[in-house]
Amino acid sequence: MNTPRQRITVLGATGSIGTSTLDVIARHPERFEVFALSAQRQMDALFAQCLRFAPRYAVLGDEAVALQLRQRLGEAGSATEVLGGAAALEDIAAAGEVDTVMAAIVGAAGLPPALAAARAGKKVLLANKEALVLAGGLFMDAVAGAGALLLPIDSEHNAVFQALPADYRRDPAVAGVRRVLLTASGGPFRTRALHELDGVTPEQACAHPKWVMGRKISVDSATMMNKGLEVIEAHWLFGVDADAIEVVVHPQSVIHSLVDYVDGSVLAQLGNPDMRTPIAHALAWPQRIDSGVRALDLFEIARLDFERPDYQRFPCLALAYGALRSGGCAPAVLNAANEEAVAAFLDHGLPYRQIPAVIAATLERVCDLPVDSVEAILAADVQARAVARAEIHKRR
Numbered sequence: 555m556n557t558p559r560q561r562i563t564v565l566g567a568t569g570s571i572g573t574s575t576l577d578v579i580a581r582h583p584e585r586f587e588v589f590a591l592s593a594q595r596q597m598d599a600l601f602a603q604c605l606r607f608a609p610r611y612a613v614l615g616d617e618a619v620a621l622q623l624r625q626r627l628g629e630a631g632s633a634t635e636v637l638g639g640a641a642a643l644e645d646i647a648a649a650g651e652v653d654t655v656m657a658a659i660v661g662a663a664g665l666p667p668a669l670a671a672a673r674a675g676k677k678v679l680l681a682n683k684e685a686l687v688l689a690g691g692l693f694m695d696a697v698a699g700a701g702a703l704l705l706p707i708d709s710e711h712n713a714v715f716q717a718l719p720a721d722y723r724r725d726p727a728v729a730g731v732r733r734v735l736l737t738a739s740g741g742p743f744r745t746r747a748l749h750e751l752d753g754v755t756p757e758q759a760c761a762h763p764k765w766v767m768g769r770k771i772s773v774d775s776a777t778m779m780n781k782g783l784e785v786i787e788a789h790w791l792f793g794v795d796a797d798a799i800e801v802v803v804h805p806q807s808v809i810h811s812l813v814d815y816v817d818g819s820v821l822a823q824l825g826n827p828d829m830r831t832p833i834a835h836a837l838a839w840p841q842r843i844d845s846g847v848r849a850l851d852l853f854e855i856a857r858l859d860f861e862r863p864d865y866q867r868f869p870c871l872a873l874a875y876g877a878l879r880s881g882g883c884a885p886a887v888l889n890a891a892n893e894e895a896v897a898a899f900l901d902h903g904l905p906y907r908q909i910p911a912v913i914a915a916t917l918e919r920v921c922d923l924p925v926d927s928v929e930a931i932l933a934a935d936v937q938a939r940a941v942a943r944a945e946i947h948k949r950r
């Protein structure tokens with residue numbers, strides 16, 4: 555008997571996760587069908603994807619670029635309907651025809667459509683970790699309330715998901731989980747002399763030793779804010795307190811994370827560092843499908859190293875743990891300040907080592923904002939960004 559194909563919306567289709575997702579989808583045309591694709595401004599890339607995958611809808615965040623894409627696709631004889639603007643992202647995430655949504659927009663902009671998918675009870679493949687940092691409680695409530703299926707794409711969280719029992723219900727005590735161990739590569743500056751960090755360029759910060767990723771997450775990996783965001787993400791996904799989430803620097807990026815159980819067992823997930831593995835895992839779950847990733851050769855890897863994180867070198871990691879422990883609006887403020895600081899750094903408008911200083915100053919100045927609704931969270935995000943921009947201005 556033929557099983558119906560999964561109809562998939564890929565939010566952030568032109569990015570690193572988006573293109574890896576389409577690579578896996580293309581390997582299994584009998585299983586998957588693209589319903590909608592989205593991008594912000596990369597029209598040429600989205601145009602090519604539309605011709606290849608023939609989605610029902612293509613959405614561009616930028617309305618003016620959407621008009622141009624509509625004309626080009628029309629001239630090419632494509633039946634894809636082009637929509638523009640942020641509201642259309644929520645529409646393609648929640649549409650009745652959609653089974654699965656890959657949430658791979660970068661940053662806080664990814665929250666509303668990912669939440670729309672959760673509220674519509676979809677199978678949500680969550681790469682956009684910022685959604686959980688900003689609105690973890692609300693997001694998890696939406697998933698539970700609508701009976702959505704949430705599968706983590708972030709390599710560490712996907713690894714933890716694989717190492718947890720199949721019936722895990724966000725209660726570490728019930729499952730006998732002692733700690734969640736998140737591995738971190740240490741990024742491009744793990745061994746760089748501290749005084750040399752003053753002058754590092756965006757290109758150097760984006761040259762990740764193990765993963766090819768978008769520029770924002772690459773800078774986050776360099777500062778280890780990525781791991782800090784992932785600590786908060788793990789808290790919400792798995793119901794584990796900050797004290798029970800440990801970061802382990804593992805430069806080979808072969809062990810993607812581990813779960814330490816009370817009986818002394820430690821379960822890990824290993825693989826070559828290629829995001830097509832967690833993407834294929836989540837797309838086909840609970841089955842397994844070919845992802846295009848080559849088999850792990852342990853003899854080639856030969857050794858696996860582990861180090862404690864250096865909080866002097868990576869102050870962002872401590873800031874993120876602090877925000878998680880503070881709760882309230884602190885994680886949303888942390889995220890907003892980080893997005894602003896990273897964007898300014900990438901734009902050559904802020905020295906690399908000022909990134910944590912901007913975040914710390916913003917956290918000090920913005921506190922006690924309500925976060926009991928999406929609207930309140932997005933308002934806190936706007937307010938924190940204004941403060942962060944003022945802090946950036948002082949430090950240019």
Ligand SMILES: NC(=O)C1=CN([C@@H]2O[C@H](COP(=O)(O)OP(=O)(O)OC[C@H]3O[C@@H](n4cnc5c(N)ncnc54)[C@H](OP(=O)(O)O)[C@@H]3O)[C@@H](O)[C@H]2O)C=CC1
Nearest residue numbers: 566568569570571593594595596659660663681682767768
């Ligand atoms: N890359 C990776 O290996 C991993 C990524 N993640 C997470 O996945 C998410 C995506 O990362 P990554 O693929 O690297 O990012 P990229 O920068 O490569 O891609 C981002 C995508 O989002 C779109 N986009 C950007 N801004 C907006 C906006 N304001 N509104 C709507 N769409 C927007 C981009 O469109 P356009 O191309 O037109 O600009 C692009 O399609 C991030 O949250 C990241 O932390 C998690 C683990 C690993």
Ligand SMILES: CC(=O)[C@@H](O)[C@H](O)COP(=O)(O)O
Nearest residue numbers: 708709738739740741775780
């Ligand atoms: C691939 C992935 O999941 C990234 O989030 C990765 O973890 C980045 O590497 P770091 O460990 O350097 O942050």
Ligand SMILES: [Mn+2]
Nearest residue numbers: 708709710784
């Ligand atoms: Mn990760």
